[in-house]
Amino acid sequence: MDTKVHDVEDVKDYKATEHDEDLPPELATALKAGAKGFTKSADVAMRLFENHDFNMIVDPEEEKRVVRKIDLIILPLIAVNYIFFYIDKTTLSYAALYGIREDLKLHGTEYNWLSSIFYFGFMAWAFPTNFLMQKFPLGKYLGANIMLWGFFLMLQAACSSFATLAVLRFLSGAAEACADPAFMLITQMWYTRRQQPLRIGLWYLGNGFGIAVGGLLGYGIGHIKGSLPSWRYEFIIIGALCFVWGIVIIILMPDSPVTAKFLTDHEKRITVIRLKDNQTGVENKQLKPYQVWEAFKDPKLYMFYILGTVCNLPNGGISNFGTLIVQGIFKGDKLMAAVMQAPYGAFIALSIGLCVYLNDRFPNNNRCKFVLIFLCPNIAGAFGLCFLDQSNHAGRYICYLLTGPYNAAFVLILSLQIANTAGHTKKVVTNAVLFLGYCTGNIAGPFFYKTSQAPGYKLGIWSMIVAHLLEACVICLFWFMLKNENKRRDRVQGHEGLTAEELVEKRKGEGYERTAFEDLTDRENLNFRYIY
DSSP: OOOOOOSOOOOTTOOOOTTGGGSOHHHHHHHHHOOSSSOTTSOGGGGGGTTSOTTOOOOHHHHHHHHHHHHHHHHHHHHHHHHHHHHHHHHHHHHHHTTHHHHTTOOTTHHHHHHHHHHHHHHHTHHHHHHHHHHSOHHHHHHHHHHHHHHHHHHGGGOOSHHHHHHHHHHHHHHHTTHHHHHHHHHHHHSOTTTHHHHHHHHHHHHHHHHHHHHHHHHHHHTOOSSSOHHHHHHHHHHHHHHHHHHHHHHHOOSSTTTOTTSOHHHHHHHHHTTGGGOSOSOOOOOOHHHHHHHHHOHHHHHHHHHHHHHHHHHHHHHHHHHHHHHHHTTTOHHHHHHTHHHHHHHHHHHHHHHHHHHHHSOSSOHHHHHHHHHHHHHHHHHHHHHSOTTOHHHHHHHHHHTOTHHHHHHHHHHHHHHSOOSHHHHHHHHHHHHHHHHHHHHHGGGGSOGGGTTTOHHHHHHHHHHHHHHHHHHHHHHHHHHHHHHHHHHHHTOTTOOHHHHHHHHTTTTHHHHHTTTOOTTTOTTOOOOO
16 A cells, blocks of 8 residues: 655654554654654644643543534534525526526526536636635635625626626636535534534535525515516525625634634544544645545545536536426416425425434444435436326425435435545545536536426436436445455454454554544555445
8 A cells, every 4th residue: 555644754752562563654654753743744633732642531521512512603604504505506596487587588508508607617616726725724715705606696686698697607606616615624624424424414404494495585585576677686685695694604613623712722622532533634734746646546536526426417407497397387386486495495404304313323334325215215206207297286296395305315425425535635636526526417407407398397307317326326336345445454454353342442552543633545544444
Protein backbone atom coordinates (compact mmCIF):
# COMPACT_ATOMS: atom_id res chain seq x y z
CA MET A 1 0.00 0.00 0.00
CA ASP A 2 1.39 3.41 -0.97
CA THR A 3 1.96 5.79 1.96
CA LYS A 4 2.85 9.46 1.51
CA VAL A 5 2.82 11.51 4.70
CA HIS A 6 4.42 14.81 3.76
CA ASP A 7 6.08 17.60 5.77
CA VAL A 8 6.57 15.42 8.84
CA GLU A 9 8.30 16.73 11.98
CA ASP A 10 8.99 15.16 15.34
CA VAL A 11 6.57 14.41 18.16
CA LYS A 12 7.25 15.06 21.86
CA ASP A 13 6.72 12.44 24.56
CA TYR A 14 6.83 9.65 22.00
CA LYS A 15 7.21 6.15 23.41
CA ALA A 16 8.06 3.34 21.05
CA THR A 17 5.64 0.42 20.96
CA GLU A 18 5.63 -3.02 19.42
CA HIS A 19 2.95 -1.82 17.00
CA ASP A 20 4.99 0.86 15.23
CA GLU A 21 5.21 -1.36 12.17
CA ASP A 22 1.42 -0.87 11.77
CA LEU A 23 1.90 2.87 11.19
CA PRO A 24 2.67 4.31 7.74
CA PRO A 25 6.51 4.32 7.51
CA GLU A 26 7.08 8.09 7.28
CA LEU A 27 4.72 8.73 10.19
CA ALA A 28 6.45 6.09 12.34
CA THR A 29 9.87 7.64 11.56
CA ALA A 30 8.61 11.10 12.52
CA LEU A 31 7.10 9.83 15.76
CA LYS A 32 10.35 8.11 16.78
CA ALA A 33 12.48 11.25 16.37
CA GLY A 34 11.09 12.79 19.56
CA ALA A 35 10.49 16.56 19.23
CA LYS A 36 7.27 18.67 19.32
CA GLY A 37 3.55 18.21 18.46
CA PHE A 38 2.03 15.86 15.89
CA THR A 39 3.42 16.01 12.37
CA LYS A 40 3.03 19.17 10.32
CA SER A 41 0.49 17.41 8.17
CA ALA A 42 -1.68 16.58 11.18
CA ASP A 43 -5.26 17.75 11.60
CA VAL A 44 -5.89 21.35 12.78
CA ALA A 45 -7.73 19.90 15.82
CA MET A 46 -4.38 18.77 17.27
CA ARG A 47 -3.62 22.33 18.39
CA LEU A 48 -6.17 21.72 21.17
CA PHE A 49 -3.83 19.10 22.68
CA GLU A 50 -0.51 20.96 22.69
CA ASN A 51 -0.63 21.10 26.51
CA HIS A 52 -3.26 18.43 27.21
CA ASP A 53 -3.42 14.65 27.19
CA PHE A 54 -4.63 13.33 23.84
CA ASN A 55 -5.66 10.08 25.55
CA MET A 56 -7.87 11.81 28.13
CA ILE A 57 -10.79 9.76 29.47
CA VAL A 58 -14.17 11.28 28.57
CA ASP A 59 -17.13 10.81 30.91
CA PRO A 60 -20.04 9.37 28.83
CA GLU A 61 -22.60 11.70 30.46
CA GLU A 62 -20.42 14.71 29.77
CA GLU A 63 -20.02 13.57 26.17
CA LYS A 64 -23.80 13.30 25.76
CA ARG A 65 -24.22 16.81 27.13
CA VAL A 66 -21.66 18.17 24.64
CA VAL A 67 -23.33 16.34 21.73
CA ARG A 68 -26.73 17.80 22.70
CA LYS A 69 -25.15 21.26 22.78
CA ILE A 70 -23.68 20.72 19.32
CA ASP A 71 -27.00 19.41 17.98
CA LEU A 72 -28.87 22.49 19.19
CA ILE A 73 -26.51 24.85 17.35
CA ILE A 74 -25.27 23.04 14.24
CA LEU A 75 -28.33 21.07 13.07
CA PRO A 76 -30.85 23.96 12.99
CA LEU A 77 -28.37 26.15 11.09
CA ILE A 78 -27.81 23.49 8.41
CA ALA A 79 -31.50 22.50 8.26
CA VAL A 80 -32.70 26.06 7.60
CA ASN A 81 -29.89 26.39 5.04
CA TYR A 82 -31.26 23.31 3.31
CA ILE A 83 -34.80 24.69 3.29
CA PHE A 84 -33.56 27.78 1.46
CA PHE A 85 -31.29 25.66 -0.74
CA TYR A 86 -34.28 23.67 -2.01
CA ILE A 87 -36.75 26.59 -2.24
CA ASP A 88 -34.22 28.57 -4.27
CA LYS A 89 -33.87 25.75 -6.80
CA THR A 90 -37.66 25.40 -7.21
CA THR A 91 -38.55 29.08 -7.61
CA LEU A 92 -38.48 28.61 -11.39
CA SER A 93 -41.08 25.86 -11.07
CA TYR A 94 -43.47 28.23 -9.25
CA ALA A 95 -42.62 31.04 -11.65
CA ALA A 96 -43.77 28.71 -14.45
CA LEU A 97 -47.15 28.41 -12.74
CA TYR A 98 -47.50 32.18 -12.62
CA GLY A 99 -46.70 32.97 -16.23
CA ILE A 100 -42.95 33.40 -16.66
CA ARG A 101 -42.98 31.29 -19.82
CA GLU A 102 -45.64 33.49 -21.41
CA ASP A 103 -44.20 36.83 -20.20
CA LEU A 104 -40.67 36.06 -21.41
CA LYS A 105 -41.99 34.29 -24.53
CA LEU A 106 -40.09 31.09 -23.77
CA HIS A 107 -40.54 28.49 -26.50
CA GLY A 108 -39.32 25.04 -27.44
CA THR A 109 -36.85 23.71 -24.86
CA GLU A 110 -35.91 27.11 -23.42
CA TYR A 111 -37.68 26.40 -20.11
CA ASN A 112 -35.85 23.05 -19.91
CA TRP A 113 -32.57 24.87 -20.48
CA LEU A 114 -33.34 27.35 -17.70
CA SER A 115 -33.86 24.37 -15.40
CA SER A 116 -30.59 22.78 -16.46
CA ILE A 117 -28.31 25.78 -16.81
CA PHE A 118 -28.41 26.28 -13.04
CA TYR A 119 -26.53 22.98 -12.74
CA PHE A 120 -24.01 23.95 -15.42
CA GLY A 121 -23.03 26.82 -13.11
CA PHE A 122 -22.93 24.39 -10.19
CA MET A 123 -20.75 22.00 -12.21
CA ALA A 124 -18.37 24.69 -13.48
CA TRP A 125 -17.61 25.91 -9.96
CA ALA A 126 -17.72 22.54 -8.14
CA PHE A 127 -13.96 21.93 -7.91
CA PRO A 128 -12.88 25.54 -7.25
CA THR A 129 -15.47 26.03 -4.50
CA ASN A 130 -14.49 22.77 -2.77
CA PHE A 131 -10.81 23.75 -2.74
CA LEU A 132 -11.75 27.25 -1.49
CA MET A 133 -13.74 25.63 1.33
CA GLN A 134 -10.56 23.85 2.41
CA LYS A 135 -8.58 27.10 2.26
CA PHE A 136 -10.98 29.60 3.89
CA PRO A 137 -13.00 29.53 7.16
CA LEU A 138 -15.87 27.21 6.28
CA GLY A 139 -18.75 28.97 8.07
CA LYS A 140 -17.84 32.40 6.69
CA TYR A 141 -17.37 31.05 3.17
CA LEU A 142 -20.76 29.31 3.26
CA GLY A 143 -22.55 32.43 4.54
CA ALA A 144 -21.00 34.65 1.86
CA ASN A 145 -22.16 32.25 -0.85
CA ILE A 146 -25.71 32.18 0.55
CA MET A 147 -25.79 35.98 0.36
CA LEU A 148 -24.62 35.76 -3.26
CA TRP A 149 -27.27 33.27 -4.30
CA GLY A 150 -29.97 35.42 -2.66
CA PHE A 151 -28.66 38.46 -4.55
CA PHE A 152 -28.69 36.63 -7.91
CA LEU A 153 -32.19 35.33 -7.20
CA MET A 154 -33.54 38.85 -6.58
CA LEU A 155 -31.95 40.02 -9.84
CA GLN A 156 -33.93 37.35 -11.74
CA ALA A 157 -37.09 39.34 -10.97
CA ALA A 158 -35.79 42.06 -13.31
CA CYS A 159 -35.21 39.75 -16.29
CA SER A 160 -37.06 40.39 -19.53
CA SER A 161 -35.49 37.74 -21.78
CA PHE A 162 -34.31 34.16 -21.87
CA ALA A 163 -30.65 35.24 -22.20
CA THR A 164 -30.51 37.42 -19.06
CA LEU A 165 -32.39 34.86 -17.00
CA ALA A 166 -30.05 32.08 -18.22
CA VAL A 167 -26.95 34.06 -17.16
CA LEU A 168 -28.35 34.66 -13.67
CA ARG A 169 -29.43 31.03 -13.33
CA PHE A 170 -25.86 29.99 -14.19
CA LEU A 171 -24.41 32.37 -11.56
CA SER A 172 -26.93 31.16 -8.97
CA GLY A 173 -25.81 27.58 -9.60
CA ALA A 174 -22.15 28.57 -9.14
CA ALA A 175 -22.95 30.31 -5.84
CA GLU A 176 -24.84 27.25 -4.57
CA ALA A 177 -22.11 24.76 -5.55
CA CYS A 178 -20.65 24.99 -2.05
CA ALA A 179 -23.89 24.14 -0.23
CA ASP A 180 -24.17 20.34 -0.07
CA PRO A 181 -20.38 19.76 0.11
CA ALA A 182 -20.14 22.29 2.96
CA PHE A 183 -23.01 20.64 4.85
CA MET A 184 -21.26 17.28 4.52
CA LEU A 185 -17.88 18.60 5.68
CA ILE A 186 -19.55 20.26 8.66
CA THR A 187 -21.31 17.01 9.58
CA GLN A 188 -18.07 15.06 9.26
CA MET A 189 -16.09 17.43 11.49
CA TRP A 190 -18.69 17.40 14.30
CA TYR A 191 -20.09 13.84 14.41
CA THR A 192 -18.91 10.23 14.62
CA ARG A 193 -19.51 7.95 11.66
CA ARG A 194 -22.21 6.18 13.67
CA GLN A 195 -23.99 9.50 14.29
CA GLN A 196 -23.64 10.92 10.78
CA PRO A 197 -26.62 9.26 8.98
CA LEU A 198 -29.11 10.45 11.62
CA ARG A 199 -27.71 13.99 11.57
CA ILE A 200 -27.60 14.13 7.77
CA GLY A 201 -31.19 12.92 7.80
CA LEU A 202 -32.20 15.62 10.28
CA TRP A 203 -30.75 18.45 8.21
CA TYR A 204 -31.86 16.85 4.95
CA LEU A 205 -35.42 17.08 6.32
CA GLY A 206 -35.01 20.65 5.12
CA ASN A 207 -35.50 19.21 1.63
CA GLY A 208 -38.99 18.01 2.49
CA PHE A 209 -39.79 21.11 4.50
CA GLY A 210 -38.39 23.21 1.64
CA ILE A 211 -40.95 21.64 -0.70
CA ALA A 212 -43.73 22.17 1.84
CA VAL A 213 -42.70 25.74 2.76
CA GLY A 214 -42.02 26.55 -0.90
CA GLY A 215 -45.51 25.33 -1.78
CA LEU A 216 -47.11 27.47 0.91
CA LEU A 217 -45.00 30.50 -0.05
CA GLY A 218 -45.86 29.91 -3.69
CA TYR A 219 -49.55 29.76 -2.80
CA GLY A 220 -49.30 33.00 -0.79
CA ILE A 221 -47.27 34.82 -3.43
CA GLY A 222 -49.82 33.75 -6.03
CA HIS A 223 -52.40 35.82 -4.13
CA ILE A 224 -50.34 39.04 -4.20
CA LYS A 225 -52.19 41.57 -6.33
CA GLY A 226 -49.44 44.10 -6.99
CA SER A 227 -48.15 46.04 -9.94
CA LEU A 228 -45.78 43.20 -10.90
CA PRO A 229 -46.58 39.69 -12.15
CA SER A 230 -46.63 37.09 -9.35
CA TRP A 231 -43.54 35.30 -10.67
CA ARG A 232 -41.40 38.42 -10.11
CA TYR A 233 -42.50 38.58 -6.45
CA GLU A 234 -41.46 34.92 -6.14
CA PHE A 235 -37.86 35.80 -7.01
CA ILE A 236 -37.77 39.02 -4.93
CA ILE A 237 -39.19 37.55 -1.72
CA ILE A 238 -37.27 34.25 -1.75
CA GLY A 239 -34.03 36.02 -2.76
CA ALA A 240 -34.33 38.55 0.07
CA LEU A 241 -34.92 35.80 2.64
CA CYS A 242 -31.82 33.92 1.40
CA PHE A 243 -29.68 37.07 1.58
CA VAL A 244 -30.66 37.74 5.18
CA TRP A 245 -30.03 34.10 6.14
CA GLY A 246 -26.51 34.32 4.68
CA ILE A 247 -25.74 37.09 7.18
CA VAL A 248 -27.07 34.89 10.00
CA ILE A 249 -24.76 32.03 8.92
CA ILE A 250 -21.68 34.28 8.83
CA ILE A 251 -22.41 35.33 12.41
CA LEU A 252 -23.53 32.03 13.96
CA MET A 253 -21.97 29.09 12.04
CA PRO A 254 -18.60 28.06 13.59
CA ASP A 255 -15.82 27.26 11.15
CA SER A 256 -14.78 24.11 13.04
CA PRO A 257 -14.81 22.61 16.56
CA VAL A 258 -11.43 24.27 17.14
CA THR A 259 -12.85 27.81 16.79
CA ALA A 260 -16.44 27.26 18.05
CA LYS A 261 -17.31 30.09 20.45
CA PHE A 262 -20.25 28.21 21.99
CA LEU A 263 -17.91 25.51 23.40
CA THR A 264 -15.36 25.82 26.20
CA ASP A 265 -11.82 24.59 25.49
CA HIS A 266 -12.56 21.43 27.49
CA GLU A 267 -15.74 20.80 25.46
CA LYS A 268 -13.77 21.30 22.23
CA ARG A 269 -11.33 18.58 23.30
CA ILE A 270 -14.22 16.24 24.11
CA THR A 271 -15.70 16.97 20.66
CA VAL A 272 -12.43 15.99 18.98
CA ILE A 273 -11.58 12.96 21.14
CA ARG A 274 -14.93 11.33 20.37
CA LEU A 275 -14.07 11.47 16.64
CA LYS A 276 -11.01 9.25 17.10
CA ASP A 277 -12.80 6.13 15.86
CA ASN A 278 -13.73 7.88 12.60
CA GLN A 279 -10.08 7.76 11.49
CA THR A 280 -10.97 10.69 9.19
CA GLY A 281 -9.86 13.71 11.25
CA VAL A 282 -11.65 17.06 11.53
CA GLU A 283 -10.03 19.54 9.14
CA ASN A 284 -6.73 20.12 7.36
CA LYS A 285 -5.84 23.34 5.52
CA GLN A 286 -3.03 21.84 3.41
CA LEU A 287 -3.91 20.94 -0.17
CA LYS A 288 -2.10 17.63 -0.79
CA PRO A 289 -1.66 16.76 -4.49
CA TYR A 290 -0.99 13.08 -3.79
CA GLN A 291 -4.45 12.80 -2.22
CA VAL A 292 -6.01 14.33 -5.35
CA TRP A 293 -4.26 11.67 -7.42
CA GLU A 294 -5.29 8.90 -5.03
CA ALA A 295 -8.92 10.02 -5.18
CA PHE A 296 -8.96 9.63 -8.96
CA LYS A 297 -7.37 6.16 -8.71
CA ASP A 298 -10.03 5.01 -6.24
CA PRO A 299 -12.99 3.11 -7.82
CA LYS A 300 -15.28 4.52 -5.12
CA LEU A 301 -14.96 7.99 -6.64
CA TYR A 302 -16.49 6.83 -9.94
CA MET A 303 -19.21 4.91 -8.15
CA PHE A 304 -20.15 8.05 -6.22
CA TYR A 305 -20.27 9.99 -9.49
CA ILE A 306 -22.65 7.41 -11.00
CA LEU A 307 -24.76 7.38 -7.82
CA GLY A 308 -24.89 11.18 -7.83
CA THR A 309 -26.13 11.07 -11.43
CA VAL A 310 -28.78 8.35 -11.19
CA CYS A 311 -30.06 9.60 -7.81
CA ASN A 312 -30.63 13.09 -9.16
CA LEU A 313 -31.86 12.43 -12.67
CA PRO A 314 -35.38 11.94 -11.18
CA ASN A 315 -34.85 15.04 -9.00
CA GLY A 316 -33.99 17.19 -12.01
CA GLY A 317 -37.32 16.35 -13.58
CA ILE A 318 -39.59 16.35 -10.52
CA SER A 319 -38.21 19.55 -8.97
CA ASN A 320 -38.97 21.48 -12.18
CA PHE A 321 -41.99 19.64 -13.56
CA GLY A 322 -43.62 18.33 -10.36
CA THR A 323 -45.94 21.33 -10.09
CA LEU A 324 -46.96 20.89 -13.74
CA ILE A 325 -47.67 17.17 -13.21
CA VAL A 326 -49.85 18.01 -10.19
CA GLN A 327 -51.52 20.82 -12.14
CA GLY A 328 -52.50 18.21 -14.74
CA ILE A 329 -53.86 15.91 -12.01
CA PHE A 330 -56.01 18.73 -10.60
CA LYS A 331 -57.38 19.84 -13.98
CA GLY A 332 -55.21 22.91 -14.49
CA ASP A 333 -55.79 24.62 -11.10
CA LYS A 334 -52.54 26.58 -10.53
CA LEU A 335 -53.08 27.49 -6.88
CA MET A 336 -54.11 23.92 -6.05
CA ALA A 337 -50.97 22.64 -7.80
CA ALA A 338 -48.86 24.93 -5.61
CA VAL A 339 -50.49 24.09 -2.28
CA MET A 340 -50.58 20.32 -2.99
CA GLN A 341 -46.78 20.34 -3.02
CA ALA A 342 -46.96 20.72 0.78
CA PRO A 343 -48.16 17.11 1.39
CA TYR A 344 -45.47 15.91 -1.04
CA GLY A 345 -42.80 17.73 0.99
CA ALA A 346 -44.22 16.41 4.26
CA PHE A 347 -44.16 12.84 2.91
CA ILE A 348 -40.50 13.25 1.89
CA ALA A 349 -39.65 14.57 5.36
CA LEU A 350 -41.48 11.60 6.94
CA SER A 351 -39.59 9.15 4.68
CA ILE A 352 -36.21 10.68 5.54
CA GLY A 353 -37.00 10.67 9.26
CA LEU A 354 -38.14 7.04 9.19
CA CYS A 355 -35.12 5.94 7.13
CA VAL A 356 -32.47 7.47 9.38
CA TYR A 357 -34.33 6.42 12.54
CA LEU A 358 -34.39 2.77 11.42
CA ASN A 359 -30.77 2.94 10.27
CA ASP A 360 -29.78 4.32 13.69
CA ARG A 361 -31.53 1.42 15.44
CA PHE A 362 -29.70 -1.25 13.44
CA PRO A 363 -25.98 -2.12 13.68
CA ASN A 364 -23.48 -0.57 11.28
CA ASN A 365 -23.24 -1.94 7.75
CA ASN A 366 -26.97 -1.86 6.99
CA ARG A 367 -26.94 1.41 5.02
CA CYS A 368 -26.94 -0.19 1.56
CA LYS A 369 -29.90 -2.35 2.59
CA PHE A 370 -31.93 0.71 3.60
CA VAL A 371 -31.04 2.48 0.35
CA LEU A 372 -32.57 -0.45 -1.54
CA ILE A 373 -35.65 -0.57 0.72
CA PHE A 374 -36.39 3.14 0.31
CA LEU A 375 -36.05 2.98 -3.48
CA CYS A 376 -38.99 0.56 -3.70
CA PRO A 377 -41.79 3.17 -3.19
CA ASN A 378 -40.27 5.37 -5.89
CA ILE A 379 -40.24 2.58 -8.44
CA ALA A 380 -43.82 1.60 -7.53
CA GLY A 381 -45.04 5.22 -7.73
CA ALA A 382 -43.34 5.81 -11.07
CA PHE A 383 -44.94 2.68 -12.55
CA GLY A 384 -48.30 3.93 -11.26
CA LEU A 385 -47.86 7.30 -12.98
CA CYS A 386 -47.00 5.45 -16.20
CA PHE A 387 -49.98 3.13 -16.27
CA LEU A 388 -52.83 4.68 -14.25
CA ASP A 389 -55.49 6.37 -16.35
CA GLN A 390 -55.42 10.18 -16.41
CA SER A 391 -58.97 10.21 -15.02
CA ASN A 392 -57.83 8.48 -11.80
CA HIS A 393 -56.87 11.71 -10.05
CA ALA A 394 -56.60 10.34 -6.48
CA GLY A 395 -54.55 7.32 -7.57
CA ARG A 396 -52.19 9.41 -9.68
CA TYR A 397 -51.63 11.89 -6.84
CA ILE A 398 -50.82 9.04 -4.42
CA CYS A 399 -48.34 7.66 -6.95
CA TYR A 400 -46.83 11.15 -7.26
CA LEU A 401 -46.36 11.20 -3.46
CA LEU A 402 -44.61 7.82 -3.66
CA THR A 403 -41.92 9.27 -5.95
CA GLY A 404 -40.50 11.24 -2.98
CA PRO A 405 -38.62 8.71 -0.78
CA TYR A 406 -35.63 8.65 -3.16
CA ASN A 407 -34.50 11.59 -0.99
CA ALA A 408 -34.19 9.21 1.99
CA ALA A 409 -32.01 6.86 -0.08
CA PHE A 410 -29.82 9.79 -1.14
CA VAL A 411 -29.31 10.78 2.51
CA LEU A 412 -27.71 7.39 3.19
CA ILE A 413 -25.61 7.67 0.02
CA LEU A 414 -24.27 11.00 1.32
CA SER A 415 -23.49 9.30 4.64
CA LEU A 416 -21.69 6.48 2.78
CA GLN A 417 -19.49 9.02 1.04
CA ILE A 418 -18.35 10.92 4.14
CA ALA A 419 -17.98 7.74 6.20
CA ASN A 420 -15.78 6.01 3.62
CA THR A 421 -13.39 8.77 2.54
CA ALA A 422 -10.43 9.86 4.66
CA GLY A 423 -7.76 12.47 4.02
CA HIS A 424 -9.10 16.03 3.89
CA THR A 425 -7.99 16.80 0.34
CA LYS A 426 -9.33 13.44 -0.82
CA LYS A 427 -12.65 14.22 0.91
CA VAL A 428 -12.84 17.56 -0.90
CA VAL A 429 -12.17 15.96 -4.29
CA THR A 430 -14.65 13.11 -3.71
CA ASN A 431 -17.28 15.62 -2.56
CA ALA A 432 -16.76 17.60 -5.74
CA VAL A 433 -17.06 14.53 -7.99
CA LEU A 434 -20.20 13.28 -6.21
CA PHE A 435 -21.81 16.66 -6.84
CA LEU A 436 -20.62 16.70 -10.44
CA GLY A 437 -22.80 13.58 -10.73
CA TYR A 438 -25.54 15.47 -8.88
CA CYS A 439 -25.30 18.20 -11.54
CA THR A 440 -25.23 15.70 -14.40
CA GLY A 441 -28.46 14.10 -13.21
CA ASN A 442 -30.19 17.41 -12.61
CA ILE A 443 -29.09 18.73 -16.01
CA ALA A 444 -30.29 15.67 -17.90
CA GLY A 445 -33.51 15.13 -15.93
CA PRO A 446 -35.66 17.98 -17.34
CA PHE A 447 -34.99 16.98 -20.96
CA PHE A 448 -36.92 13.74 -20.53
CA TYR A 449 -40.05 15.82 -19.83
CA LYS A 450 -41.27 16.75 -23.28
CA THR A 451 -43.85 19.51 -23.64
CA SER A 452 -45.75 17.39 -26.16
CA GLN A 453 -46.31 14.73 -23.45
CA ALA A 454 -47.77 17.12 -20.83
CA PRO A 455 -49.25 16.62 -18.29
CA GLY A 456 -48.38 12.88 -18.06
CA TYR A 457 -44.72 13.22 -19.21
CA LYS A 458 -44.42 9.48 -19.85
CA LEU A 459 -40.79 9.57 -21.04
CA GLY A 460 -39.83 11.56 -17.94
CA ILE A 461 -41.47 9.00 -15.64
CA TRP A 462 -39.71 6.13 -17.44
CA SER A 463 -36.38 7.93 -16.98
CA MET A 464 -37.11 7.87 -13.24
CA ILE A 465 -37.71 4.11 -13.27
CA VAL A 466 -34.51 3.32 -15.20
CA ALA A 467 -32.42 5.63 -12.98
CA HIS A 468 -33.65 3.98 -9.77
CA LEU A 469 -32.97 0.48 -11.12
CA LEU A 470 -29.42 1.50 -12.09
CA GLU A 471 -28.96 3.01 -8.62
CA ALA A 472 -29.93 -0.31 -7.03
CA CYS A 473 -27.34 -2.15 -9.15
CA VAL A 474 -24.51 0.25 -8.23
CA ILE A 475 -25.38 0.09 -4.53
CA CYS A 476 -25.18 -3.72 -4.61
CA LEU A 477 -21.73 -3.54 -6.26
CA PHE A 478 -20.57 -0.91 -3.73
CA TRP A 479 -21.77 -3.11 -0.85
CA PHE A 480 -19.88 -6.16 -2.21
CA MET A 481 -16.67 -4.20 -2.82
CA LEU A 482 -16.42 -2.60 0.65
CA LYS A 483 -17.37 -5.77 2.49
CA ASN A 484 -14.57 -7.67 0.72
CA GLU A 485 -12.03 -4.90 1.40
CA ASN A 486 -12.82 -4.99 5.14
CA LYS A 487 -12.30 -8.77 5.14
CA ARG A 488 -8.94 -8.31 3.37
CA ARG A 489 -7.78 -5.79 5.98
CA ASP A 490 -8.86 -8.10 8.80
CA ARG A 491 -6.76 -10.88 7.25
CA VAL A 492 -3.73 -8.58 6.88
CA GLN A 493 -3.94 -7.47 10.53
CA GLY A 494 -4.84 -10.91 11.87
CA HIS A 495 -8.32 -9.84 12.98
CA GLU A 496 -10.42 -12.49 11.29
CA GLY A 497 -13.20 -13.93 13.42
CA LEU A 498 -13.18 -11.15 16.05
CA THR A 499 -16.42 -9.56 17.23
CA ALA A 500 -16.90 -5.81 16.66
CA GLU A 501 -16.08 -5.11 20.34
CA GLU A 502 -12.95 -7.30 20.28
CA LEU A 503 -11.84 -5.64 17.05
CA VAL A 504 -12.08 -2.15 18.55
CA GLU A 505 -10.05 -3.19 21.61
CA LYS A 506 -7.41 -4.93 19.49
CA ARG A 507 -6.98 -2.00 17.11
CA LYS A 508 -6.64 0.57 19.90
CA GLY A 509 -3.17 -0.74 20.60
CA GLU A 510 -1.98 -0.54 17.00
CA GLY A 511 -1.23 3.14 16.45
CA TYR A 512 -4.99 3.73 16.33
CA GLU A 513 -4.90 7.07 18.15
CA ARG A 514 -1.97 8.37 16.13
CA THR A 515 -3.44 7.50 12.73
CA ALA A 516 -6.83 9.08 13.60
CA PHE A 517 -5.68 12.69 13.14
CA GLU A 518 -2.67 12.47 10.82
CA ASP A 519 -4.77 13.27 7.73
CA LEU A 520 -4.15 9.84 6.23
CA THR A 521 -6.38 8.63 3.42
CA ASP A 522 -8.59 5.58 3.81
CA ARG A 523 -6.24 3.63 1.53
CA GLU A 524 -3.10 4.67 3.46
CA ASN A 525 -4.54 3.89 6.87
CA LEU A 526 -4.79 0.16 7.50
CA ASN A 527 -6.74 0.88 10.71
CA PHE A 528 -9.57 2.34 8.64
CA ARG A 529 -12.66 0.16 8.14
CA TYR A 530 -15.34 0.91 5.56
CA ILE A 531 -19.04 1.20 6.41
CA TYR A 532 -21.61 -0.16 4.01
